[in-house]
Amino acid sequence: MMQTSESLSDKAPSAAPKTPEFRATGLLTGAQWTAALIAIAAAILFPVAATALDQSFYIGFATRIMIYVIVVSSLNLLVGYAGLVSFGHAAYFGVGAYAVGAATLLGGDVLPKWVASAWVAWPFAMLVGAVLAAAVGALALRTRQVYFIMITLAFSQMVYYLFIGMKSFGSDNGMSLASRSGFGLGLDLANDTTFYYVVFALTAITMFLLTLVVRSRFGVVMRGISENESRMAAIGIPVYRYKLVCFIIAGAFAGLAGALLANQNAYVSPRVLDWTQSGILLMMLIVGGVGYRCGGIYGAVLLLVLEEVISSHTEYWQFFVGLGLISVVLLGNNGIASLIEKFTALFSRKKAGAAEDR
């Protein structure tokens, strides 16, 4: 069987950034630094503004967006950079949430109280996500293309039914958490603003680490594998092992997002494990921009904000989101990130042109 890896977008097989990233010496270019700093400043000031305007509801909403930014960005690592279309990413997201649920349930009861603290429960959620990803990846990565999509789906369905069957975790009713995880350091996560800043810090760290991964030698090899797997194997790259490590990293960050989601809602439901949830994560990614560093950010922000805005006018918001998704696919562009890239390219070309004129 030919080892062709499936192209991500139809029009441009190499949708993954072919841009200055390889040439740039720093982590981000000057303009990207400016944009990142503006985004960070806005995120830091947001709760202050929301409280001042008496709209503190939106602090929780923004927290939810950041949690989705983490999980969609972890999926981006798989789909966008490794070319692995995983249709079961909800499984790692969900087990992360259940890991925190279990730690909260057992900590202080069967197990010592410190088990329920964020410093133990959240890394534990990442570990559970990573271990599950390692197990799934070890088998799933032996298949490719449509078979890979199907096998990742089958694994996530198994996890879904496992938790449906677990009575101690509430079966299909889900489980309520007595409280958010303890954090120590004088921070009380029960306070929405405090929790917002903790999630923000973790989101920033995650994005930083994922950027490091993508820009490392490992990331370059991953992109090579997604472009031409057999060629990478021919030059002596252990392709399978690389893909597996990528899978595990993505699983760990999805588990972290799950842990935060469980804390945000103080509730874990098997619905986070449903296959449609995996579809929604993929949808956010493709709308945001597959294979673009900020694709996860744009997708999560846009879709959750759209959901909020449309559902305040009509209960049929899924209709419009569905239509939007179909048109994004049919128009064949690469999501918001590619539009932004085109726009900035246009802008900088103008500037470059102006410089030449002089």
Add this chain to the structure above:
Amino acid sequence: MSTFVIEQTLNGLQLGLMLFLLAAGLTLVFGIMDLINLAHGSLYMLGGFLTVVFMKLTGNFALALPLGIIGTGIIGALLEMSLLRRLYGRSHLSQVLATFGLILVSNDVIRFFFGPSAVMLEMPAALSQPLTLANGFSYSSYRLVVIAAGIITAILLSLLINRTRFGMWIRAGASDRETAQAMGVNIKLVFTLVFALGAMLCALAGGLLGPLFSVQMGMGESIIILAFVVVVIGGMGSIKGAFLGAIAIGFLDTFGRSVLPSVMRTHFPSLSADTMAPAIAAMLTYALMIAVLIWRPQGLFKTA
């Protein structure tokens, strides 16, 4: 005990045949058009609701069901011509996402017209009484009709594919699309007809199951994944494989659900068998799918 086995066998057969109706269209669309259609379950839902509508208009189930099937077939053909046709030859990721979008749209369309709550289809009065098959064993006569309808449809479908010119086109399109086209097969028309056929089979299942389960928004989502399991196990593109796979999954699921709880209660009294046993039965079907994908990705029953 023996009546238990007979009853569960009939239940398993019924589930398997209904899964076959869903999987047949899915496997044809995948085998011939190379399209992953997640929205296949929406056609099943549509068939159920159209049958409800025609039932209200005519008051006759025997009339409402064929009308629902024809209506779903027409809508399926229109859908293929307007949207799905554009997805052929696209990456699987694009297909998954576009058809996922279609699920979101069709769910909300159904909700707009029928509301979010379940609608019950009334069982035909003549079939509402259980039928005594042997002394001491009776079985729902409606379920027997469902089984008979499933078997007849399976036979007709196999005759259609193996004995008619249209079936020849389908088989030609499945094995080599370009050559079939070069030999003068109107492949565009065949694609539309195949899709409509798949939609009609979905509607048959949706309409037949309406009186047994409820007709409800989102009813396609849980069953469509099971239909994908069947397609994978049987071999993508193979009708015969879909039939055998569907029957196998029907029995595995039915017997898993009915036998496992009592087995678990005797051997693992500490576990809560009532919730865990059905979950294990469901997990077994997916475990089977995973095993097939790893060791025999061409499917268990596909020889080619």
